[in-house]
Each structure stands twice: as C-alpha cells, then as structure tokens.
Amino acid sequence: MRQSIQNVGLLVIVVVLCGVFLLQFGGPQSRGCVRDAGARYAARVYGDTISLGEMKAAYVLANGTRYSTETAREMKLKELVLEGLIERDLLAREAREVGFNITKDDVMVRLAEEGSLYVSAPVGAPSSSMPSGAMPVSFEDKDGNFDPENVRRFIQNRLGRTVEEFANSQIQETLAQRMRETVAASVALAPNEVWDAYAREKDKATLKYVRFDAANYRQQGPASAAQIDAWLKDHQADVDAEYEKEKHRYTGLEKQVRARHILFKVASDADAAAKQAAKNKAEAARARALKGEDFAKLASELSEDTGSAKEGGDLGYNTRGKMVAPFDDAQFALKPGDVSEVVETRFGYHVIKVEGVREGDVPVAEAKREIAEKQFKAGNADAQAKAAAEKVLAELQGGVTMDALEARLKAEKDAAGDKPQAPLVKETRAFGRGDSPLVGLDNTELVKTAFELSKESALPKAPIKAGDSWVVIQLESRETPDRAAFAGAEEARLSDALLRRKRLEVLESYVRELRKRADSEGAVSINPEAVRYSASEETASL
Numbered sequence: 001m002r003q004s005i006q007n008v009g010l011l012v013i014v015v016v017l018c019g020v021f022l023l024q025f026g027g028p029q030s031r032g033c034v035r036d037a038g039a040r041y042a043a044r045v046y047g048d049t050i051s052l053g054e055m056k057a058a059y060v061l062a063n064g065t066r067y068s069t070e071t072a073r074e075m076k077l078k079e080l081v082l083e084g085l086i087e088r089d090l091l092a093r094e095a096r097e098v099g100f101n102i103t104k105d106d107v108m109v110r111l112a113e114e115g116s117l118y119v120s121a122p123v124g125a126p127s128s129s130m131p132s133g134a135m136p137v138s139f140e141d142k143d144g145n146f147d148p149e150n151v152r153r154f155i156q157n158r159l160g161r162t163v164e165e166f167a168n169s170q171i172q173e174t175l176a177q178r179m180r181e182t183v184a185a186s187v188a189l190a191p192n193e194v195w196d197a198y199a200r201e202k203d204k205a206t207l208k209y210v211r212f213d214a215a216n217y218r219q220q221g222p223a224s225a226a227q228i229d230a231w232l233k234d235h236q237a238d239v240d241a242e243y244e245k246e247k248h249r250y251t252g253l254e255k256q257v258r259a260r261h262i263l264f265k266v267a268s269d270a271d272a273a274a275k276q277a278a279k280n281k282a283e284a285a286r287a288r289a290l291k292g293e294d295f296a297k298l299a300s301e302l303s304e305d306t307g308s309a310k311e312g313g314d315l316g317y318n319t320r321g322k323m324v325a326p327f328d329d330a331q332f333a334l335k336p337g338d339v340s341e342v343v344e345t346r347f348g349y350h351v352i353k354v355e356g357v358r359e360g361d362v363p364v365a366e367a368k369r370e371i372a373e374k375q376f377k378a379g380n381a382d383a384q385a386k387a388a389a390e391k392v393l394a395e396l397q398g399g400v401t402m403d404a405l406e407a408r409l410k411a412e413k414d415a416a417g418d419k420p421q422a423p424l425v426k427e428t429r430a431f432g433r434g435d436s437p438l439v440g441l442d443n444t445e446l447v448k449t450a451f452e453l454s455k456e457s458a459l460p461k462a463p464i465k466a467g468d469s470w471v472v473i474q475l476e477s478r479e480t481p482d483r484a485a486f487a488g489a490e491e492a493r494l495s496d497a498l499l500r501r502k503r504l505e506v507l508e509s510y511v512r513e514l515r516k517r518a519d520s521e522g523a524v525s526i527n528p529e530a531v532r533y534s535a536s537e538e539t540a541s542l
Contacts, residue, residue: 042082042530045089046523050082054169055530057159058085061119062130069533078531080125084132086524088120090514091176100178107170112146115139118173123508133177183510184503194495195486201494202481204430205450207437208402210392210409212463212470216421217384218310222296223373231376232368242371243364250362255320258356259331260295260313263305265348282342282349289339295353304348317358327352382468388423389463389470396459402474427476441466446473454478 042055059065059081064072072078111117114134121132139154141147155166223231232239243250262285266278285302289295299313308315320328330343331352340352362370392405406425413422428437433451436443446464453460453475463470518524 041527043086043524043526045086045518046093048089050085050089051165052527052530053160053165055082055085057161057166057169058119060159061117061135062121064130073533075129077129078533080122080129082526082530083122084120084125084130086526087122087511087515088172088176090518091179091511092172094514095175095179095182098179098182100175102171102174102178104167104171107167107174110174111137111139111151111170115146117170118177120173120176123511180507183507187499187503187506189495189499189502194491194498195481197494197498198486198490199481200432200434202479203451204432204479205453205475206430206477207428207450207473208425208476209428209438209471209473210389210405210423210425211438211441211466212385212389212392212423212472213421214378214381214385214468214470215310216381216419216423217388218381219377222312222314223376227376228369228372231379232372235372235375235379238375239368239372242375243368246371247367250364250367252361253319253359255332255357255359256317257331257334257354258317258358259315259334260299260353260355261305261308261315261327262289262295262299262303262313262351263308263348264302264350265304268346279342279344279349282351286339286342286351289351289353295339313353314355317356382470386463386465386470389472392423393459393463393472396472396474430477430479438466438471441469441471446471449473450475 040052041049042052043050055078059078062077062081062084064077064081067075067077107117115138116134116136118133119131119135121130125132137154139147139150141150155161155163159166161169262282264278264281264285266275270278281302285298289298296312296314300309303309303313305313315323320332322328323331324345324347326343326345327350330340330350331354334340334352334354336354336356338354340350343350343352395405396402402425409422409424413419413424416422431437431447433447435447437450438446443466446466449460449464450473453473455475455478458475460473463472465471515524
C-alpha cells in the first residue's frame with residue numbers, strides 16, 4: 001500500500017478524506033454521533049473532557065467487544081481503557097508544553113501513508129490485556145489500493161465517531177506518543193551497565209547440599225512437665241510476648257476438645273474382609289491402650305495418619321464441626337483421660353483418647369504452658385537440626401566426600417522408614433546471585449555464601465539458617481563471565497534489552513508522577529458510570 005501512494009496522490013487523498021468526512025458527518029445531521037454533552041462524560045482532565053463516545057471507541061480498539069461482560073469485569077478492561085485515555089491526555093498536555101504541535105492533516109497523512117493509528121494503554125497494564133502504541137489497520141480495496149471509503153466506514157460504523165472526534169482523538173494520541181518518545185530518548189546506559197548485567201547473567205553456581213529440616217527432629221508426644229518448666233524459666237519473656245499476641249485464641253471460647261487418635265485406613269468402598277482386618281487392628285491398639293500403654297507412643301508407632309502420628313496422634317484443640325461427624329460425636333462424648341470404642345469414619349477405623357476439654361476463658365497459666373510447650377518443641381527441634389548439620393559439615397571438612405555422605409544418608413533414611421524430611425544429599429540447578437535455588441526457603445544467606453566459595457574453598461565455615469531448616473552446602477561448579485564472549489552479539493543483545501527495559505521503567509515513572517500530580521491538584525475526575533458493568537449489558541456497546 002505504501003508504495004502505491006505518491007506524495008501528490010497522498011495530498012489528494014487527504015483532501016478527499018476531509019471532504020468525505022465533512023459531507024458524511026458535518027452539519028446538523030452529525031449531532032446524532034455526538035452524544036456526550038452534559039453529564040455524559042467518562043472523565044475530565046484539567047478541564048478537558050474525555051467523552052463516553054471516545055471511551056467506547058477506545059474500548060473497541062482495545063478489542064473489548066471480544067469479551068463477555070464477566071470476563072471484561074475480571075480483566076478490569078473498562079478501568080484500563082479509561083486510565084489509558086487519562087494518561088494519554090496528561091502526556092499530550094505535557095507535549096504541548098514543550099512545543100509539539102500536531103494537526104488534523106498530520107494524523108490523516110499517517111493514516112493513509114502508514115496504515116496505522118495510535119492507542120494508549122495505561123502504564124503497568126498487562127500486555128495481554130490491551131494493545132498500546134501504533135496499531136496497524138488496513139484500508140485497502142480489493143486491488144490493494146488505499147480506499148478513503150473504507151476509512152469512512154471504519155470511523156463511522158466501527159468506532160461510531162465523526163471525523164472531528166476521530167481526528168481530535170488521534171491528535172491527542174500522537175502528541176502522547178511524541179512525549180513518550182521524548183522521555184525514552186533521554187535515557188541512556190552507563191558505560192559498565194551492560195557488562196554488569198552480563199556478569200550477573202553469566203555468574204552462576206551449582207551446589208550440592210543437605211537440608212536439615214527442623215520438622216524431622218520434632219519431639220513426638222507431649223513435652224514433660226520438667227521440660228516445660230525449664231523452658232518457662234529460661235524464656236518467660238518470649239512466652240509472655242507470644243501470649244499477648246495470641247490472647248484471642250484463649251478467651252471467650254466455645255467448647256473445645258483436645259484429642260489424640262490412632263487411625264487404620266481403609267476405603268469406604270472396600271470389601272468386608274479389608275474392613276474387618278483394619279477394624280481388628282484398631283481393636284488390638286485399643287486393648288493395648290486400655291492396659292496402660294502410652295497412647296502417644298502407640299499413635300506414633302501404629303497410626304496411619306502420618307501427619308498426626310509424628311505428634312503422638314495429637315490433633316490439638318478443636319471445636320465441634322471440625323472433624324467428620326462420627327469422630328466428633330465420639331470425642332465430645334468422652335471425658336479427659338477416656339479412650340473411645342473403635343470409631344468408623346470414611347477414612348477408616350479410629351481409636352480416640354481425649355486429653356482435655358475447655359470452654360470460655362482458658363486460665364492464663366494454662367495458656368502460657370501450652371505456648372511454652374510449642375516453643376520448647378520448636379526450639380528443641382531447631383537445635384537438633386543445627387547440631388546434625390554441624391556434625392555433617394565437620395565430616396566434610398575432615399575429608400569425607402559428598403558421594404560417601406550421600407550413600408550413608410540414603411541408607412539411614414531407608415532404614416528409618418517413613419521419614420520424608422530426613423536429610424539427603426541433593427544438587428541445585430545452576431543459579432545466579434538473584435535466584436532462589438532452594439524452593440520454599442529464604443535463600444538470601446545461602447546465595448550470598450555460595451558466591452563467596454571457590455573450588456579451593458568449597459565449604460562454608462558453618463551451616464546456613466534458611467527458614468526452619470539448616471543447610472550444609474558445597475560448591476560443585478562455578479561459571480564466571482568472559483569478556484571475549486561478551487563482545488559482539490551478546491553485548492548488542494543485552495544492550496538492546498536493557499535499554500528497552502530502562503526506557504520503559506523511566507516512562508512508567510514519568511507517567512505515574514504526572515498522574516500523581518494531577519490527582520494532588522484535583523485535576524482528574526471520573527464518572528463512575530463509565531466503568532460500571534451490568535450483568536445484562538452487551539459488551540460491544542459498553
């Protein structure tokens with residue numbers, strides 16, 4: 001199309017376009033397209049009006065008519081479109097301040113010559129939500145020639161605008177685009193910025209590591225009275241502070257029951273033989289408990305509820321309704337110290353022992369002992385995890401190889417049975433200084449330490465605390481940046497990417513400051529009706 005338009009012909013087309021538009025939209029008959037007088041506005045920016053008609057046209061250009069009302073609401077598409085228009089007008093205002101001037105002829109020439117118009121998305125909008133910048137449009141006839149009649153139909157039928165409205169809107173869009181380009185052009189990269197980015201990208205490490213999770217060392221069963229007393233004596237301030245934070249959990253309580261259970265799983269649709277076998281196991285466990293065996297130890301040894309088994313079957317305090325009905329009925333019928341009959345639920349067969357019942361306000365001393373027990377278990381588990389990590393690190397520092405350690409830890413885990421959090425040797429992927437190689441943990445100190453290691457000094461001086469775990473690491477490999485590999489294509493690639501990103505960041509900051517200033521001056525007002533969604537509305541007509 002561009003090749004078919006010569007300079008003289010282009011001027012003729014512009015004149016024809018204006019003539020067609022004036023005939024089509026000019027005069028009194030055009031007023032039907034200008035429906036936005038009075039209160040029917042979408043927003044006002046420093047006294048200038050963004051009409052509902054203009055917002056509707058922008059919504060069409062943003063492909064809003066493709067979406068259902070519900071999808072558009074979830075995307076906040078109306079809000080994005082209107083914010084894009086507000087930011088556009090703020091940028092256009094700045095462009096005029098610095099001396100830019102765009103005429104209707106300018107936008108018509110671009111439309112004919114380039115086959116594009118401008119649209120504005122707000123800064124920070126997801127790129128998938130709506131287009132931004134130059135949007136290609138085709139106004140060619142069947143022979144591939146530019147056709148002013150196609151332009152007329154597009155503006156009138158597709159956008160529902162007059163030539164005056166469309167041209168004025170594109171003037172604003174073009175001014176805004178010129179201002180964006182001006183802001184972006186002011187951005188440059190510092191001499192070492194590209195190399196520093198390359199170095200960060202190529203500076204990578206790989207580790208072998210062993211994670212000692214505190215949960216693996218958590219004491220099973222209740223803490224003894226002596227252990228709780230000792231913790232309270234040494235950590236009274238910590239317990240008091242935690243109680244103040246958690247006081248709401250100990251006052252005004254509805255009836256609660258603290259129970260332990262031993263579960264033998266069986267599917268609800270299992271055959272009679274399988275159910276009977278599981279029930280027999282439960283009956284045997286109950287008989288042992290009634291003879292005086294420690295219920296918590298039995299739960300740790302026998303229960304197939306692996307989560308609570310680690311805690312001696314302890315389910316903590318629960319109100320009615322937290323457990324399935326047969327279980328709830330049984331536990332709320334027991335007194336502290338009682339052991340239930342065998343209870344069948346959809347999970348299998350349970351034996352239940354009630355440890356305590358409470359209601360209303362829990363005595364402060366009792367609440368603090370409960371907190372102290374939790375803190376003791378957590379602190380004790382952390383200390384054991386740290387000690388185990390220190391022992392392994394000392395072995396590695398003493399000459400034990402990571403391969404030998406891997407074999408030993410695997411054998412220990414296999415011998416211990418179901419201990420998913422038991423320590424094992426693992427290897428990270430290659431990671432950079434800004435990455436998180438161990439998922440689910442605070443990697444800050446670990447990554448910092450990793451990049452202080454070398455092949456000659458591959459072990460840290462001490463285990464690293466990461467969340468609720470202690471980690472022992474050993475540097476496996478290290479990749480460092482190479483100046484020779486950087487020069488040429490890599491430098492150009494990174495330079496382009498960095499410049500684009502930096503320009504975008506500067507532009508977004510600039511626009512946000514414009515918006516912030518306008519808000520502080522009370523220069524922006526929005527009609528709530530413009531961004532309201534109706535369940536019955538047709539999205540195509542807003």
